[in-house]
Amino acid sequence: MLITLPYDMPDLVTRAPLDIHRSTVLPEWVDWNGHMNVAFYVTAFDQASGTFMRNMGLGRNYVDNKLGMTFVLETHVTYDREMRGGAPMRFATQLLERDAKRVHLFHEMYHEEQGYLAATNEVIVINIDYASRRSAPWPIQAAERLEAVWAEHKRLPRPAKAGRVMGLAKK
Amino acid sequence: MIEPELSAPLDIHRAHVLPEWIDWNGHMNVGFYVVAFDKATDTLCQQLGIGWEYTRDKIGMTFVLEAHVTYDREVKEGDPLRIATQILDHDAKRLHFIHMMYHRTEGFLAATNELMLMNIDFETRRSAPWPDWAKARIDKIAPLHARLPRPRQAGRLIGIKKKS
Numbered sequence: 140m141l142i143t144l145p146y147d148m149p150d151l152v153t154r155a156p157l158d159i160h161r162s163t164v165l166p167e168w169v170d171w172n173g174h175m176n177v178a179f180y181v182t183a184f185d186q187a188s189g190t191f192m193r194n195m196g197l198g199r200n201y202v203d204n205k206l207g208m209t210f211v212l213e214t215h216v217t218y219d220r221e222m223r224g225g226a227p228m229r230f231a232t233q234l235l236e237r238d239a240k241r242v243h244l245f246h247e248m249y250h251e252e253q254g255y256l257a258a259t260n261e262v263i264v265i266n267i268d269y270a271s272r273r274s275a276p277w278p279i280q281a282a283e284r285l286e287a288v289w290a291e292h293k294r295l296p297r298p299a300k301a302g303r304v305m306g307l308a309k310k
Numbered sequence: 311m312i313e314p315e316l317s318a319p320l321d322i323h324r325a326h327v328l329p330e331w332i333d334w335n336g337h338m339n340v341g342f343y344v345v346a347f348d349k350a351t352d353t354l355c356q357q358l359g360i361g362w363e364y365t366r367d368k369i370g371m372t373f374v375l376e377a378h379v380t381y382d383r384e385v386k387e388g389d390p391l392r393i394a395t396q397i398l399d400h401d402a403k404r405l406h407f408i409h410m411m412y413h414r415t416e417g418f419l420a421a422t423n424e425l426m427l428m429n430i431d432f433e434t435r436r437s438a439p440w441p442d443w444a445k446a447r448i449d450k451i452a453p454l455h456a457r458l459p460r461p462r463q464a465g466r467l468i469g470i471k472k473k474s
Contacts, residue, residue: 164404171362171365171366172365172371172373174324176350177343177344177348177374177377178341178342178345178347179341179377181340181341181377182339182340182341184339185341186341189462199334202334208335210335210381211340211381212380212381213378213380213381213466213468214329214340214377214379214381214468215376215377215378215379215468216375216376216377216378217375217376218373218374218375218376221373224340236469236470237470240472241470243468243469243470261468262468263468263470266338284438288348301474302467302468302469303376303467304331304452304465304466304467305376305406305424305464306399306406306465307399307400307401307404307406307426
């Protein structure tokens with residue numbers, strides 16, 4: 140059953156890629172190698188996914204109102220360059236595909252000042268009904284907003300690092 | 311160095327879901343699955359003689375180049391975890407392997423993590439061949455793992471399948 144969201148929606152950003160998420164490498168994210176630990180790249184990317192979901196109208200309100208949640212099904216990270224504690228991060232997010240209850244996102248993480256690409260994250264996020272804790276179609280407004288976003292994002296070229304299968308290339 | 315475990319897969323890593331790993335959805339957060347998996351990678355590195363001491367003694371480090379996680383089932387605070395590790399491939403400076411995380415008492419698969427790990431020289435902070443002792447251990451252990459069937463979660467491509 141499609142649900143209607145009972146709270147106010149934020150202003151929709153349809154600009155492609157979505158480039159509004161900013162963050163900083165926290166001291167507790169740094170490991171004994173003196174750089175951001177692999178796991179916290181995923182945490183940082185998950186927060187960028189949260190920004191994408193908020194733009195769809197599915198932020199903290201969605202969970203607090205016990206309507207639904209969004210779960211990650213699968214994620215793929217390329218670690219391109221090290222990030223030290225305190226490094227400022229800028230994220231660009233491209234919607235690669237969507238269906239009635241899932242989105243396929245591609246995030247790029249940049250060092251905000253030095254400009255280099257630090258990592259990429261390809262991720263599948265699914266909508267979950269709060270009560271049944273099972274997958275369910277996007278709420279009506281979220282689905283409408285997703286279509287408006289898709290209309291812009293589908294024009295972007297597919298990122299080179301999307302769709303990777305891991306392996307050692309044999310020489 | 312500890313005596314290496316020769317049974318395949320490597321099935322010695324155990325953990326519990328910590329309270330601080332839980333998010334507002336009431337389950338282990340996606341980032342902390344990777345924290346849990348990274349500790350299993352430490353267990354593997356210890357087996358190869360390139361654990362914490364390797365970095366503490368300023369010899370080298372190991373960096374992850376790429377990671378793929380499948381989130382198969384939720385785990386909650388306090389849940390006991392068992393993580394089994396299978397080496398898939400290796401070369402002069404890289405190791406390709408997959409971790410399978412199970413709920414230790416209920417037995418279900420909670421998640422998998424496929425990884426590409428690279429050896430790093432401490433001084434230059436650049437890739438370098440495995441040290442002799444690690445290479446010897448990889449050469450001994452990898453063939454034992456190669457006999458195992460390849461998990462279907464390895465080598466996955468992310469996407470939304472189209473229903474036609």
